[in-house]
Amino acid sequence: MTTRTTGPLTEVRPPPTSRRRWWVIGVAAAVVVTLAAVLVVVAPWADDDETADGDGAAVPGSAPVSDVSGPPDATPPEVDSAALVAAVPAEAVAKIDPVRLAPGVVPPSNRWYSGLVFGDQPQPVFAEPLSFGLTDSGFTLGLPAPTVDAKVIIAPHVPAVTVDAGATSAQVSAADPVSVTIDLLDASGAVLGKVVLAAGSPFVSFTAAQDVTLGSTVAGGTFAPGDDGAATADAGTSQWGLVGGTTDGGSTTLGAGESASWYALPPDATPEAATALRTAAADPVTGVDVTYGVDDTVARTTLTYRTAGGSPTAYVLMPHHRVGDQPERTDCGLGAYPSVYGDLELCAGSQLSSFAPAVPAARELDLDGISDDQRAAIVDALATDVAGTPAFPSDTYFGGKALNRAASLVVLGEQLGVPDVVAELRSTTVDALTEWAETDGCTRRDARCVVYDETARSAIGLTPSFGSDELNDHHFHYGYILAAAGLLAQDDPALAARLAPVMNLLAQDIAAALPTDELPQLRSFDPYAGHSWASGTSPFADGNNQESSSEAVTAWNGLGLWAQASDQPELATEATWLASTEALTARTYWTAPDLEQFEGFEHTVVSLNWGGKRDYATWFSPEPSAILGIQLIPMGPVQSGMAEGVAPEQIRASVEEATPDGYGVQFGGYLLMYRALAGADDAAAAWQEAVSLPDVAVDDGSSRSAMLAFIASAQAGSGG
Secondary structure (H helix, E strand, O other), X not given: OOOOOOOOOOOOOOOOOOOOOOOOOOOOOOEEEEEOOEEEEEOOOOOOOEEEOOOOOEEEOEOOOEEEEOOOOOOOXXXXXXXXXXXXXXXXXXXXXXXXXXXXXXXXXXXXXXXXXXXXXXXXEEOOOOEEEEOXXXXXXXXXXXXXXXXXXXXOOOOOEEEEOOOOEEEEEEEOOOEEEEEEEOOOOOEEEEEEEEOOOOEEEEEEOOOEEEEEEEOOEEOEEOOOOOEEEEOOOOEEEEEOOEEEOOEEEEOOOOEEEEEEOOOOOOHHHHHHHHHHHOOOEEEEEEEEEEOOOEEEEEEEEEEOOOOOOEEXXXXXXXXXXXXXXXXXXXXXXXXXXXXXXXXXXOEEEEXXXXXXXXXXXXXXXXXXXXXXXXXXXXXHHHHOOOOOOOOHHHHHHHHHHHHHHHHHHHHOOOHHHHHHHHHHHHHHHHHHOOOOHHHOOOOOEEEEEOOOOEEEEEOOOOOXXXXXXXXXXXXXXXXXXXXXXXXXXXXHHHHHHHHHHHHHHHHOOOOOOOOOOOOOEEOOOOEEOOOOOOOOOOOOEEOOHHHHHHHHHHHHHHHHHOOOHHHHHHHHHHHHHHHHHHHHHHHOOOOOOOOOOOOOOOOEEEOOEEEOOOOOOOOHHHHHHOOOOOOOHHHHHHHOOOOHHHHHHHHHHHOOOOOOOOOHHHHHHHHHHHOHHHHHHHHHHHOOOOHHHOOOOOOHHHHHHHHHHHHHHOOO
8 A cells, every 4th residue: 555645634545555764874984992892982073173964065063972882883885876877867857846955955855854945835843852943034943742632643833932033034054864954044145044953852053154133032921041051931831941142031142153052841840951951052963973783683773963062962762762672871861851752751962872673684484384284375376376467567656566576476486396386477577677677768668767856866766656756755666676676686696787777776765875966865764763754845734754664664675685686785784774773663653652641542553653743544545454554565574573572462452453344355464464473373363364365355565375475474483
C-alpha cells in the first residue's frame, strides 16, 4: 500500500505504498580512540574557527570532548556523485519550488523543517521540544502541549514567544539533517541575523549580523531581566528564558556578532534544570554532526551539537533513545517536556548517543526447520505465483514493488531447491532491471528510466508516482528497486557491474553519507528522530510525516542487499545502521508504541506519525486492516524481527483490531504473517488461515508462497 503525502486524509488512492526516511555524518568525521571499553571522541573541529554544515557551507562551532561507548565510528562511503549524475540525462522534471532558500544551498527536501523552505507560505515545524514558525518580520516559538482523542494525538504550534526582528523576508542559508540556519533579511536583502534551531535542542538562537533591536514578547507579557543573567517570562502554559543581549521590557538589543537564545523550561522545572538551561543558552548551537558505528549486536548513533564557543549545551531524549540497552548517561533526569511521542527527557551535554539492536541486510528466510508438508505447499504455491506474475508496471513505486516481489520469488525458489520453477522469472526480472539501469534510457522512452534534476538535486525515476517528482517517497520506491537488484546480483558480479551506474545513483539519492554539490546528505533519514520523513516539501501545518514504517525499513534493507551484491562494505555498514535505527523507531512509534500516557487514544498502533501529530489513519483507506497492514508491507525476511521486544499480547491485540471481519481483506496476508510472530500456536493458526486465504487478501507486493514461507519460518523458529 502506498502513502499519499499530499492532499486530505480522506482522499482514497488505489492500493499502493508510500513513505519516507534518513541520516547525516559531518564532513569532518570524529576521531575515535579506543580506551578499554570506552571510545573517546575527539572533535576535529575543536581547534578550528569553523567547520562544514550539511551542505558544505562554513558555519562556526565546536564541541567539547566526550566519552562515547559502543562500536567505533564507521567509515562513511565516499562516492563520486558528480560522475553518477553525469551518467544519466539531465532533465528538469521535479515539481518543487524552494521559495525561501539561499543561492547555492542544496534544497532540503524530506526534512523535519522542509515546510520552512517550500510553498507560498512557510509552515510551522517541530524541532522537539520546541515548535517554530516564521512570521513576516521574525519568528514565533511554542512548547506543544498534546491533546488526545480516540484516533489522534496532536500538539500544534501555538505561539508562546514572538520575536520581531523587523525583517521583510527569510531564507534558509545552511542545512544539515538535524539543524537548520535561517537568515532574516531587511528590505534591501541584507542579513539582519541568523536563526538556528536543531532537533533535540531546547534552544533557538539569533545571532546578529548588524546592530539590531528585537521585539521579544510572550503571550500577554514581556521578558523581565533577572539577577542570574537570564530574562524570564510566563506565557501562561509555559515558562521561558532568554539569555544574551540587553533586554528591557519587550526589547532585546544586540550588537553585530552578539547572540540571544530563547528556551522553554520543562514543566515544574527544578533549580538544577533552570541553571543548566541558563548556562547552556549563553553559547548558542550552530549545527549538528552525526557519526555512527555498527557491530554484531548494536548500531550506534551519536549527535554532536556544536556551539559557537565550544561550551557544553543541552538536549532532550525521545523515547526510542531510552528503549532497551542504551549508553550510560550521567547528566540526564533534569526534567521532561511533553510531546506527542511521550516525555522528552532533558540532559546536559553536547553529545547524544543511542543504541539500536543491529539489523543486518536479510536476503532469505530461515526455512531449515519447516515440515515436509509445509515445504511442498510452498513449492506448489510458488509455481502458481510465478505463472501468475503480471507484466511489470512502469512507474517507480508499483514497478519497484513488482520487481522486488519477482526477485523474492526467484530467491525463494532457489532456496527451496527448485531453480527450474523460477528460471524464466529470473531472466525476465533481470531484463527489467537491466532496462531500468540503462543510463541513457530516458533519451529513448519516458518510463522505466532515470534522469537527474539539477535544480532539485535529485535523481527522478520515470514514470513517477505518488509525488516522487515532488521528492516524495524516494526511499520507498528506490529501496524496492535496489532490493531486487541486490537479490538477483548477489552471486553475479557481471550483473552487478551492469546495474551499478544507475543503482549507485539511486542509492546515493536516498542515502548519501556525505554532502556533495549534486546530492544532499541523507535525503530523508532524520538521525535525531531515528526514522525517515516521506514528504518532499512538507506543505503541512503538522510538520512532515511518514506512514509506512515497514517500507522504510525495507528501503534500508534493499540498500544493504545492493551494497553486498556490489561489494561496497562501507555502504553495507551504513545500510545496517539505517535499517537498525528505523526498525527500532518503527516498533517504538508505529507498531508497538507505549501509549499509556495518552489516555483517550483507543487503538494499539499509530499508523501516521507527523512532527506535531499522530494519527490512527492512512492516506488511502479508513479500514483497520489497512491501518495496520501499511506498517507490515511487504513482510520480507527483514520483517522477521518486527516482534523483537514486543509482547505477544501486543501483536495479537493489534491483529484482532485489524480483522474484525476476518482475514479476507486488503493486506490480510500481511496480518497473518504478523500474527505468526506472536508464538508457535499463533503461527500454526495463521498457517491454517493462510492456505485457504482468498487471493484478494494477498497484496501485489507479496505472494501466497512468500506468505506461507514466512509463516512456516516463524513457526519453526518459535519451536512449533
